[in-house]
């Protein structure tokens with residue numbers, strides 16, 4: 382199978398490099414192809430002629446998107462449409478990475494794939510709009526929503542917590558946003574399986590279980606054997622430019638349709654810490 386990955390230098394892209402070993406994979410960063418430029422995108426797809434395109438390229442800085450809304454829409458929505466149009470022209474299947482932030486966070490049970498999109502911030506709006514537009518261009522595209530991505534290869538929450546815990550005796554972490562962390566290696570494996578199983582439509586892919594950022598931070602310091610005290614605080618104490626949903630756990634029902642099971646986030650964290658050490 383021939384595969385082209387846009388966003389290959391990011392957190393997910395890095396894991397795909399390790400996991401996707403059996404096929405002919407073309408890996409592209411923004412330096413190779415800027416997805417905002419339709420000519421560059423068409424050229425890249427024409428050269429690689431992939432059966433599958435993985436669209437992991439995005440402007441993922443949630444607070445940055447809030448202060449640069451035009452850039453967020455250009456990359457996350459218009460750029461994604463450029464890739465979908467090229468996929469349509471050259472007959473490639475498309476798997477697009479989206480986010481739990483397309484939801485408003487008002488539910489208290491896991492979000493299903495057909496729950497109404499109601500994003501609370503610019504990043505979520507740019508991804509939600511991309512989902513709608515991509516489905517118009519390529520009705521059989523696969524949209525993989527994930528959440529709270531972490532892993533070796535780029536900046537992520539556990540890495541930040543471990544660095545802060547090494548410098549401070551106490552840390553304050555928000556305890557009123559609930560979601561599910563997702564290890565980039567587990568997400569990469571699921572993405573590969575979904576392509577092999579010819580997935581279409583929206584699929585939710587996260588590690589199993591749920592927690593708050595405080596729970597996650599506590600588990601990170603404990604698992605790493607650090608004595609740093611982690612204290613829970615409310616989001617009001619730590620205002621940020623972009624509003625986050627209070628609750629954004631994604632239901633795994635859509636993934637079970639493809640007979641894919643995800644390990645718990647606690648198990649994933651242990652494997653991340655081992656990978657980080659090595």
Ligand SMILES: NC(=O)c1ccc[n+]([C@@H]2O[C@H](COP(=O)([O-])OP(=O)(O)OC[C@H]3O[C@@H](n4cnc5c(N)ncnc54)[C@H](OP(=O)(O)O)[C@@H]3O)[C@@H](O)[C@H]2O)c1
Pocket residue numbers: 387388389390391392393394409410411412414415416417436437438439440441442456460478479480481526527528529530531535
């Ligand atoms: N991180 C999360 O917590 C999270 C949660 C939910 C969903 N997601 C989604 O999952 C996907 C992968 O996320 P990630 O964390 O791996 O992202 P990431 O680490 O921020 O990497 C972003 C990737 O996009 C590329 N990129 C940025 N602007 C581009 C442009 N104009 N043209 C082409 N490429 C561009 C970057 O290339 P350079 O390295 O060259 O800049 C990089 O390869 C994204 O679609 C994201 O929205 C992420």
